[in-house]
Amino acid sequence: MQSALVIANHNLKTLHGKTTHGLVRKCERYNIVGVIDPECAGENLSQILKGAKDLPIFVSVTDALTKLKSKPNLCITGIAVHGGKIPEEVKIVMSDAIKNGMSIINSLHEFISDNSDLKQLAEKHQVTLTDIRKPRPTKELRFWNGDIYSVKAPIIAILGTDCALGKRTTTQLLLDSCKKNQINAHMIYTGQTGWLQGAKYGFIFDVTANDFVSGELEGAIVNCYKNENPDLILLEGQSALRNPSGPCGAEFLLSGNAKNVILQHSPHRVYFEGYEELRLKLPAAKEEIKLIEAYGSQVIAIAMNSEGLNASEITSHKEALAKETGKPVFSILEDGAQGFIPHLKELIKNANR
């Protein structure tokens, strides 16, 4: 397995660092050996981020190479920003890495393989530049055809009322809890981080030509079902049904036939992430459940994101959310995913197989 540093670029403590957060919590594709974030260098990663491995945080590539026993093979971008442009500072970190003989894995929309400076540098130092969000050619893409109805395992979508809310982390924790409980659960990844983490079935939703999103999703689920004979399938959601910058969700419910939903919600968050100035209010969990029901699916439980809440607020918000929605509520980072297990077992028991 190749070893890798993750470039968090001042975002280890922000929502834009969500790709880093995923990679330092779980990564089966690469051996993550550290994070570059000048602001957090020297701090304890597992204390900054619940569930993270205790990896070193470095100021720079040079700092990392001085302190690590061996040179990592790769540098991976660990940030996700609206529009996906590569920040200038990240390009500098990339250059440093290339000059030190490391290859780059870029997960942003702006492609490094289009950047002539980086390309020249990479050729000189004989390393590779990989853009994992480069769209696949249309002719390789699959159109939806209804094969999804052959899947008899329960399909559960993990949706959220906003983006950058922890949907993928919840999915990973659900997978771990399923494993502990002898449930053969599989995840369908739909983002760049899921791919980087090493998930086997899925596609990168947001770079796929719109007409083929439903078919690619269906294909990933059907393949997973055929190959793994799973007890249940978890779909990593994207964005949110009502997010004006890219509404998303109906694809999972209709094209992916997810008749069951775990809904991620943050009681602390007032406005859609990134659009605070526009004062675009997040929907109430209750309203989102109604919308999901209008599409013919049911919400089985709420995964609460506890950002901005202290211990007593977490308890009171859990109670309030349960009362508002009539659904079981788990504060996902505090409670873990064990509480969902009885509800998942119920779905497996009732599946029409």
Place this chain on the structure above:
Amino acid sequence: MQSALVIANHNLKTLHGKTTHGLVRKCERYNIVGVIDPECAGENLSQILKGAKDLPIFVSVTDALTKLKSKPNLCITGIAVHGGKIPEEVKIVMSDAIKNGMSIINSLHEFISDNSDLKQLAEKHQVTLTDIRKPRPTKELRFWNGDIYSVKAPIIAILGTDCALGKRTTTQLLLDSCKKNQINAHMIYTGQTGWLQGAKYGFIFDVTANDFVSGELEGAIVNCYKNENPDLILLEGQSALRNPSGPCGAEFLLSGNAKNVILQHSPHRVYFEGYEELRLKLPAAKEEIKLIEAYGSQVIAIAMNSEGLNASEITSHKEALAKETGKPVFSILEDGAQGFIPHLKELIKNANR
């Protein structure tokens, strides 16, 4: 203006011929001089298709070249099929056209510029091959940023309960009626046919990388608003909110801020188009209106598609739909769009400008 033949390939009388239908009703980008459809050759186009110009229908390219006074410059594909593969028979027509010195405009997902046989032939005969559905590179695409809220003209989305239902035709008829009533209305095209017809503002929705659909839509609306100072803006809808092969609609309502909707519905159609074997039932108009309202928009009127209905059924279904929904209903091909005008004038009057 270049002259063009449209390849309908046996689909002049089917829903898959919808690109042809659009082009023979209205085209400002090309001078359409005839249609190739072996099944309908010799028939009267304006009798086959309401609102169509009276153009000749030919068996083949050779037939057209024998009968037309001068050779057309182009051949345009006039069919739209799920998945967008080019039927083999259409490739043969294309070859014939190329051999006779005509360039090809292809509107399907499969690209002729990737086809080595056609490419060789085109080089030999010095004509061009154009794929209008080739996705634009990610770096040229626009991300949503909330500029949409600067648009003070009413924005109306023309949505449907299914695809291939006449949303674009309704939009065109609305434009015509607005013109007659001195309303400065503009259309935002979102499909290949709209572009072929010569619409100025818009983008091809289904080939756009998912993350940029909302931003491209917003950009087209904002540009139209800035440049044309319109009284109102009409958004050509795509697919349908509940269509499992590619659910679509929230982008218009949220990212495009269409607070008003004209809903196209066919009382005769039972199942989603193309999925009759799966028996996927279309929603009732009333249920679709509820879903649109859950997104915070209102339906101002229904555009009824009269496919499969005789005159008395049209009348009774109009009445039934009006009773079911409480909305004004117009059978769009029979009644035209004049009936919508008072409702549009009301929106313009109440716009907060």
